């Protein structure tokens with residue numbers, strides 16, 4: 001039986017191997033993705049982001065358990081751009097997620113920077129295609145919210161949960177990182193700590209100050225992931241948002257936007273690959289830089305000439 005047939009038969013081992021193959025951009029992975037894409041059912045994507053240490057993994061763990069109890073087939077993907085590790089969940093996350101029993105069928109995968117240089121967002125959405133085709137109906141994507149790359153990943157989610165903690169400066173940091181704009185739901189985790197009520201109040205005020213009132217009012221939910229307090233309420237708000245997306249027609253709009261981005265990313269990646277195998281090789285670039293240094297050439301006309309060479313070849 002081929003790997004693909006085993007995958008179709010529900011083998012988790014085959015799923016893992018297919019994901020690795022996609023991440024490594026192994027032979028024929030594009031064709032494989034096309035085939036898988038035709039098997040997808042529109043998996044619901046929940047994204048959790050926020051500063052490190054806020055309790056995202058702990059919340060994901062609880063949310064995953066609650067979703068399974070509701071009868072969902074859940075996959076969890078932890079994206080850590082700073083980590084070179086790919087594959088099984090990172091040790092720390094695995095410990096925090098250990099109370100999701102394996103027999104509950106939650107699939108956990110972590111993704112690091114390995115094998116997806118410059119394309120972690122694309123790699124994540126490719127992995128989502130495989131999970132969707134496999135039959136999961138809900139995916140939770142956790143990523144640290146600090147940079148553009150992470151925002152790109154979160155941009156591909158249907159419901160975005162921004163996780164903050166009641167610490168001075170956390171809200172400001174979130175504002176700076178552009179997390180306020182992308183939040184569909186706020187979780188103020190570590191609500192057992194002082195200052196959480198103030199934080200909830202501040203976030204609600206900030207949301208109310210928005211110039212344009214949106215049809216969806218962003219809820220702010222205090223949670224205690226460690227004590228499993230109010231995480232069910234967080235899930236209620238996530239699912240309210242899901243209902244809102246479906247009934248308002250926004251889901252179709254978001255998915256359309258995501259697909260446009262996806263096609264863009266596929267093309268960008270193809271062109272980038274072609275560039276680095278034709279005109280952007282180390283040898284060529286070394287040569288050009290040397291010429292610029294001796295004054296024989298300048299970066300602008302050198303770039304233009306290389307570009308013309310590339311166009312003639314393609």
Ligand SMILES: Nc1nc2c(ncn2[C@@H]2O[C@H](COP(=O)(O)OP(=O)(O)O)[C@@H](O)[C@H]2O)c(=O)[nH]1
Nearest residue numbers: 052053054055056057058189190191224225226
């Ligand atoms: N006091 C308190 N600690 C928490 C809570 N939730 C998570 N933590 C702890 O915060 C630390 C970071 O949690 P983690 O889930 O790894 O955060 P992440 O980096 O955002 O994924 C861990 O030591 C957790 O046990 C909470 O509600 N209250």
Ligand SMILES: [Mg+2]
Nearest residue numbers: 056057093142
């Ligand atoms: Mg984490």
